[in-house]
Amino acid sequence: MGNIKPFPHPVYVSRPILPELDEVSAKLHEIWDSGQLTNNGAMLGKLEGLLSRRLGSRHLSVFSNGTAALQIACRALNLTGEVITTPFTFAATPHSLVWSGLRPVFCDIKRDSYNIDPDRIEELITPETSAIVPVHVFGHPCDIDAIGRIAARHGLKVLYDAAHCFGVEVNGTPVGNFGDITMFSFHATKVYHTIEGGALSFASEELKNKAVLLRNFGIKSEDEVLETGTNAKLNELQAAVGILVLEKVEDEIARRKELTCEYRKLLDGMPGITFQEDVSGVRHNYSYFTIRVDKDEYGISRDELQLVLKQYNVYARKYFYPLCSSFACYSELPSAEACRLPEAVKAAEQILALPLYSSLSDSDVEKICRIIRKVS
């Protein structure tokens, strides 16, 4: 297209923080010397301490991935029956509910935040409802106060999916300190990672103790098994990588913030392209930069733009498409009907996540924006 040359290498939506190999090697030496590879070793203990401080959580445990952590959270909270959640999320959110023997009930989202719409939650509550599972989509916090009030009024638990929210704060309070339990994902595509991994931040020590039992088969001691637990432990190698990644995460977030500002500056005012701004009072982590493509104003659809970008070696992603409620496994649910979820349906058709990671240069972002401007 025109005189813009494709990128010489693929430009992905995300790239993980990579610690220096000699630092990893030093940690591996420590692990080798100890002979302890997994089962709650010293590296995991150290990582949990560091993350508790960094995420401002008094009660925090680390797990093998965010999905297993969500399942354990459902079990620790004794959830039953129906759980109200958003369809505009990654498959892991509703799937974790089903794996926990629960029925997801999909609630529409707000147009601006892409998060569950609190004004639509109460009409979905039935005698079978035990919890709300909101997602802080793309790291933008949900309407926490409204959700808290609804949960209190109806005696429901709140389990937040904060997969995208490492380090996010709302009016000075870390995002993991709301609701009964909050889940973080530490997958390699996230702003902070342990290759694969996740954490739960609990409202009480009691919930934490239960979840810690559940992540190791429910084994309390050599003589006692207290719960039908599973295996969701993080091994020592990944914990070591997590410790090293933690040292780099502030720089990563700072650089992503600069790149986000650059995207916003260059895309501002482009007809048919809108994006999220920072929310007042929120400390953001810049985990994703998404745009919304209005075909009527922009000229081509989000899907067409994604294909154009691919021709330039730019691998933007349609997060979250397809909408979870349209998966074959959920489409028969009454709450999954598209007419009940108009905002979520539109978001799934229009939103595109653009590349965002610290090794991207300003000129890379400038070129991506030039491509987007040129196609319109």
Ligand code: T4K
């Ligand atoms: N809740 C929500 C709201 C979530 O978004 C997620 C996960 C979860 C729960 C569950 O948490 P985990 O159980 O995963 O901890 C990715 C991730 O696999 C997934 O963790 C994430 N959400 C989801 C939004 O995105 P894909 O299918 O997009 O990943 P993939 O492999 O296509 O990676 C995207 C790009 O990132 C690649 O094109 C290249 C780059 N990449 C990826 C990996 C894995 C790298 O450069 N290096 C890598 O190692 O799902």
